[in-house]
Amino acid sequence: MTRLVIVVEKASDWSSYYPSVDVVTAMDYLREPVGADEERTHVINLCRSYKYLGTGYYVSLLAEARGHRVMPTVRTVNDLRRRSLYGLDIEDLSTKLTHFLPAGGRDTTDFGILVYFGQTAYPALQDLARQVFEMFPCPLLRIEFERDRVWQVSAIKPVGLHTLVDQQEDAFAEELDRFSKKLWRKPKARKQFRYDIAMLVDPAEAMPPSNKKALKAFITAGKEMGIEVDPINKNDYQRLAEYDGLFIRETTASDNHTYRFAHRAEREGMVVIDDPASILRCTNKIFLNDLMISRKLAVPRTEILYRDDTKGLKDVASRLGYPLVLKIPDGSFSRGVVKVENEQALGKATAELFQHSALLLAQEFVYTEFDWRIGVLNNEALYACKYYMSRGHWQIYNHGAKGTAKSGGFETIPVREAPAEVVKLALKATQAVGDGLYGVDLKQVGDKPVVIEVNDNPSIDAGVEDAYLGEELYGRIMQDFLRRMERKRLGIVD
Structure with a gap:
């Protein structure tokens, strides 16, 4: 069973709304006995201010100490107070405002909007309101804008419930009702x-x-x-x-x-x-390449290509030889990976790939009949697979095939039967990333394995990766x- 608690600083702050047993004052909430609560409790903190060491601050702080889910969290409160932090967080959002707000012909140079649980009365700014709420989950926010040459976000501030006027109170009540029903709906009858x-x-x-x-x-x-x-x-x-x-x-x-x-x-x-750190580390092949090298782990010979470095582009083949493999940093399932056989193909491929990224990886081509995939969880090997190349193709996935992408065969074996040096290298590679769930792709030529990449969110398909463990x-x-x-x-x- 889930318990919903709406905390207001003073009982009068709720006088415009229907009475509810879910509403308590901040002092009543803070004075609640602390003990083992079997109910899952969610708290919406609507105090007038979240000032450091103020009443609203302590409501969020003690809610977290009691194991309650609270909005806003202390971290959100602190982030909103640190202007430099949220200025960085919303930098990409500010660039979008010129599409939403007038560029000229308006006397005012500043204005703001209220955001109730991620919703606003301005449809053109709804996407912005949602994204700001996702960054700073807080029941009531005011986003302020200012215009110099272009419109920009100047501030994001929490708002007290007691400051709302009639129309705003109606909008808030509607969104609170919708939000609480969506977030804490009545549980289904089940175990x-x-x-x-x-x-x-x-x-x-x-x-x-x-x-x-x-x-x-x-x-x-x-x-x-x-x-x-x-x-x-x-x-x-x-x-x-x-x-x-x-x-x-x-x-x-x-x-x-x-x-x-x-x-x-x-x-x-x-x-x-x-976890977010694993996503950031694994989804960028340039980061992974430097990480593996810094840990002295074996990888194919690799060069970084820069969009404006014409000389480096010309010289890369002399160091890696043809054929070589080009990769965009954030490709997945073999997308954005191209094998080039000569200088002409290199020029054509880089011209295309540089449209998607300012940096590319160029890697020596290492031919094998299959790639190893070692699944790792919490720094322990979980499964071992051989992924064979797609028929007539040099990769596991052939995205150029007619219709859907074609993949090669596979063989799943007990971890103990995989080459010890392959498993050992896979574990070292994941230890550099974290302790989550990973799939390490490796190639082995002779007795020397090399790390191709470490995948967060690895493939786990019924009939493939579970073929041995079930x-x-x-x-x-x-x-x-x-x-x-x-x-x-x-x-x-x-």
Whole structure:
């Protein structure tokens, strides 16, 4: 059962709204006995101010100490107070304002909008309001704009409930009702689970990291351990506070909603796989290349190409030889990877790829019949696969094939049967990244393996990666979620 608590600084702040048993004053909330509360409690802190060491600040601080989900969190309060921090966070949003706001012909040089749980009365600015709320989850915000030559965001401030006028009170009440119903809806009649995990998926994704049968296997494995695994999608961002963990099962990127989900979940104190640091480290091949080299781990000979460095482009073949492989830094599933055989092909390919990135990787071509994939969880090898090249192609995935992308065959074997040096190198590679769930791609020529890349959010498909372990694979992943959530509940920091 979930308990909703709406905290106001003074009882009179709620006088314009219907009475509710969910509403308590800040002093009543702060004076509540502290003890083992079986109910999951969510707190909406509507105090007049979140000033450091003020009443509103202590409501959020003690809510977190009591294990309650609270909005805003102390971290959000602190972030809003630090002008330099949120100025950096919204830099990319400010550039969009010229499309929404008048560039001239208006006398005023500043104005602001109110944002109620991510919603605003200005439809043209709704996307901006939502993104600001995702960065700073706070019930009531005011976004202020100023114009010099162009419109920019000048400030983001929390707003007190007591300052609203009639029309604004109506808008707030409507959004509070909608938000609370969406976030803390009445639970369905079902078995009570020890923990709840949100599994982020995209049903429309052409090449998801897990197929439907695998997703069902995760749900089944969770239930056997008292964990409810609930599939959600990108429209369920505000539901994250319902859960104890987040398991991302759609292709990650540092510039889309998957990273925002991971970042928000981590800020909420949830167990997250993949965590935002792993997403940032694994989704950029240039970062990974430097990371592996700095740890003295074997990788193919690699050069970084720069868009404006004509000389470097001409010289790269003399160092790496033909054929060589070009990669954009953030490609996945072999996308954005091109093999070039000569100078003409190099020029054509770089001209195309430089449209997507200012830097490219050029790598020596290492031919093997298959790539190794070692699945790693919490610094332990989980599974071992051989991914064979797509027929008639030099990669595992052939995106140039007619229709959908074609992939080669596979062979899944016990970890103990994989070459020891391959497994050892895979573990060293993931230790440089984190302790999450990874898939390390390696090539082996003779007895010398090299790391191709470390993937966060690795493929786990029913019939492929689970071909040897079967149901045990899903159970081991859910067991690690359980271990992490238990440690969180006990306040154990790794």
